[in-house]
Amino acid sequence: MRSRGHVQFIAPMKIAVVAPSCTLRPEAAEAVMAIAAARGDAELVIHPQCFLSDGHFAGSDAARLEALREVMADERYQAVWFARGGYGSNRIAEAAATDLPAAAKGKSYLGYSDAGFLLAAFDKCGLDVAHGPMVQDIAREDGEAAVHRALDWLVRREKASLEPGLVAGKRAMAFNLKVLTSLLGTAIEPDFTAAELLLEEIAEHEYRIDRMMFHLTGSHAVRRAAGIRMGRMSEIPDNDPVFGSDCESIVRDWCHRSGIPFMGHADIGHDAANRVVPFNYRPN
Amino acid sequence: MRSRGHVQFIAPMKIAVVAPSCTLRPEAAEAVMAIAAARGDAELVIHPQCFLSDGHFAGSDAARLEALREVMADERYQAVWFARGGYGSNRIAEAAATDLPAAAKGKSYLGYSDAGFLLAAFDKCGLDVAHGPMVQDIAREDGEAAVHRALDWLVRREKASLEPGLVAGKRAMAFNLKVLTSLLGTAIEPDFTAAELLLEEIAEHEYRIDRMMFHLTGSHAVRRAAGIRMGRMSEIPDNDPVFGSDCESIVRDWCHRSGIPFMGHADIGHDAANRVVPFNYRPN
Numbered sequence: 001m002r003s004r005g006h007v008q009f010i011a012p013m014k015i016a017v018v019a020p021s022c023t024l025r026p027e028a029a030e031a032v033m034a035i036a037a038a039r040g041d042a043e044l045v046i047h048p049q050c051f052l053s054d055g056h057f058a059g060s061d062a063a064r065l066e067a068l069r070e071v072m073a074d075e076r077y078q079a080v081w082f083a084r085g086g087y088g089s090n091r092i093a094e095a096a097a098t099d100l101p102a103a104a105k106g107k108s109y110l111g112y113s114d115a116g117f118l119l120a121a122f123d124k125c126g127l128d129v130a131h132g133p134m135v136q137d138i139a140r141e142d143g144e145a146a147v148h149r150a151l152d153w154l155v156r157r158e159k160a161s162l163e164p165g166l167v168a169g170k171r172a173m174a175f176n177l178k179v180l181t182s183l184l185g186t187a188i189e190p191d192f193t194a195a196e197l198l199l200e201e202i203a204e205h206e207y208r209i210d211r212m213m214f215h216l217t218g219s220h221a222v223r224r225a226a227g228i229r230m231g232r233m234s235e236i237p238d239n240d241p242v243f244g245s246d247c248e249s250i251v252r253d254w255c256h257r258s259g260i261p262f263m264g265h266a267d268i269g270h271d272a273a274n275r276v277v278p279f280n281y282r283p284n
Numbered sequence: 285m286r287s288r289g290h291v292q293f294i295a296p297m298k299i300a301v302v303a304p305s306c307t308l309r310p311e312a313a314e315a316v317m318a319i320a321a322a323r324g325d326a327e328l329v330i331h332p333q334c335f336l337s338d339g340h341f342a343g344s345d346a347a348r349l350e351a352l353r354e355v356m357a358d359e360r361y362q363a364v365w366f367a368r369g370g371y372g373s374n375r376i377a378e379a380a381a382t383d384l385p386a387a388a389k390g391k392s393y394l395g396y397s398d399a400g401f402l403l404a405a406f407d408k409c410g411l412d413v414a415h416g417p418m419v420q421d422i423a424r425e426d427g428e429a430a431v432h433r434a435l436d437w438l439v440r441r442e443k444a445s446l447e448p449g450l451v452a453g454k455r456a457m458a459f460n461l462k463v464l465t466s467l468l469g470t471a472i473e474p475d476f477t478a479a480e481l482l483l484e485e486i487a488e489h490e491y492r493i494d495r496m497m498f499h500l501t502g503s504h505a506v507r508r509a510a511g512i513r514m515g516r517m518s519e520i521p522d523n524d525p526v527f528g529s530d531c532e533s534i535v536r537d538w539c540h541r542s543g544i545p546f547m548g549h550a551d552i553g554h555d556a557a558n559r560v561v562p563f564n565y566r567p568n
Binding site for chain 2: 053054055056057087088090091181182183184185186187188206207210211212214215218219220221239241242243244245
């Protein structure tokens with residue numbers, strides 16, 4: 001978009017994409033670059049680290065950490081968008097949140113699933129994080145909508161991108177249940193006090209969801225939360241034998257046992273409909 | 285065995301079997317009863333609760349808790365042997381360890397896998413627990429050896445039953461890694477101070493073992509342990525992509541990162557060779 005006559009020129013927002021967990025597919029990167037270019041309001045800079053591969057990960061811990069630290073420290077980027085989940089950001093999250101460069105503080109950080117380790121660590125040290133779609137989500141059915149929702153939030157704080165139950169000024173935190181339980185008690189555990197905790201899960205058996213809810217709700221730190229809202233729990237494999245209660249009953253049961261209020265549903269999940277949850281949502 | 289002449293009559297040890305997790309198979313119960321009868325030194329009393337079925341579990345939480353509390357409170361039993369693992373003892377562990385009846389204190393408690401939740405809770409409140417074979421292990425190849433090993437330990441504190449690296453007077457604790465990480469920070473987390481921590485795992489992907497080791501070694505409570513010894517990690521499914529390091533490298537890596545000493549291997553696992561680990565092994 002060029003400035004012409006009275007039309008104001010607005011520079012596209014410069015957004016860095018890095019992959020702290022698993023390797024981004026080149027097709028996904030290209031498709032999302034094309035969407036951003038067509039929108040005109042976002043300039044994506046896909047860090048070459050996204051395409052590295054080292055065993056399970058998008059490059060060694062050192063390479064992933066270096067790329068992440070680099071874009072955090074770069075004043076030109078107004079946002080850091082995580083390329084995809086998988087597994088591995090926990091291995092660098094504590095280091096990434098140490099000795100923060102000044103430029104890290106003015107940015108937004110967006111991702112979910114395994115990136116929840118970074119959301120936790122960054123929230124803990126005062127950065128502006130949100131749980132929401134990632135670049136690789138373009139590969140999902142209706143993935144384009146997920147990408148627009150993410151960019152709408154990053155670029156212009158579009159309210160329609162948000163999880164509809166959020167209330168401005170009230171803290172909310174969203175996590176994959178497995179990721180959240182895996183960081184309890186570690187150096188990157190954030191402060192849950194008075195926050196609504198939104199949980200989603202994918203491809204875990206009911207007995208495992210029960211075990212995770214036992215663990216989560218048994219944590220004193222988690223018991224400081226205002227309550228739990230349940231996102232989608234999808235692709236749940238068959239339990240053998242039949243478990244005896246469904247995911248919602250499990251979540252409600254552990255809320256009841258622990259005294260943590262069950263506050264209803266949340267419009268988040270491992271899918272293209274996944275809405276954005278800024279941990280500290282403030283009115284514009 | 286009857287007393288005859290100078291041969292002293294020794295009454296068989298009365299051992300209660302309950303199933304705080306999943307249902308015991310009747311064939312397994314019969315086979316192990318027959319072994320005990322042939323030995324003559326152990327009288328197994330299989331609580332009928334073992335054969336209940338309620339969804340995933342061997343009866344409702346209330347039924348499992350009641351059976352467990354009943355045998356704990358019964359002075360006639362010198363040991364409580366957990367029938368099998370699966371999932372579910374965490375749902376009753378805290379209640380089982382509350383307001384202990386006096387008779388609970390003189391007994392031994394033996395099990396592993398999901399029963400680790402009870403080992404933790406009971407160790408925390410001063411009971412005499414050991415990690416070792418369960419009744420259902422008779423169904424494994426060489427399961428008879430596992431059953432004899434368990435009974436040898438329960439009845440006559442046979443040293444050959446023990447994990448060979450144990451040192452009398454030094455605390456050791458053995459757990460399934462998944463079970464242990466699932467109780468961190470909960471009300472049943474025991475005191476790991478100065479204990480050797482022996483870990484085993486089955487059927488978890490390498491990326492999950494890595495995530496669990498991150499979680500475990502990130503715990504301040506666990507960092508008080510004397511060190512970690514690695515039991516067998518078996519039936520590990522293929523990681524996609526190839527993870528890039530094997531289970532031992534993963535365990536060593538997280539020990540190194542966290543400063544917890546890696547103390548070598550442990551002869552425990554989800555198999556018939558699983559040796560006994562009393563948490564407080566004292567010389568006879």
